[in-house]
Amino acid sequence: MTKPREPxxxxxxxxxxxxxxxxxxxxxxxxxxxxxxxxxQREKKTPKHIELGHTS
Incomplete structure (x- = not known):
């Protein structure tokens, strides 16, 4: 039996x-x-809410 590969x-x-x-x-x-x-500055640029499923 082989281990299934991750996508x-x-x-x-x-x-x-x-x-x-x-x-x-x-x-x-x-x-x-x-x-x-x-x-x-990086903390300000980091988004707080990330839209899951957004493709662009």
């Missing part, structure tokens, strides 16, 4: 990047805190 465009819940972050930390330093944060 294109669907990401797995746990990616290779997630595994590397667990092993090496966010900046390649194990145990270091993640310094990345959203800037106020």
């Amino acid at each position: 294109n465009g669907v990401e797995p819940p746990h990616s290779e990047e997630d595994m590397q972050r667990e092993q090496l930390g966010p900046r390649g330093v194990p145990g270091a805190p993640d310094p990345a944060r959203m800037t106020p």
Whole structure:
């Protein structure tokens, strides 16, 4: 029996990047805190409500 393939465009819940972050930390330093944060300007540009199913 073979495992059914996921359709294109669907990401797995746990990616290779997630595994590397667990092993090496966010900046390649194990145990270091993640310094990345959203800037106020980016936060203003990020939509609060996302229309699901909108194609354009």
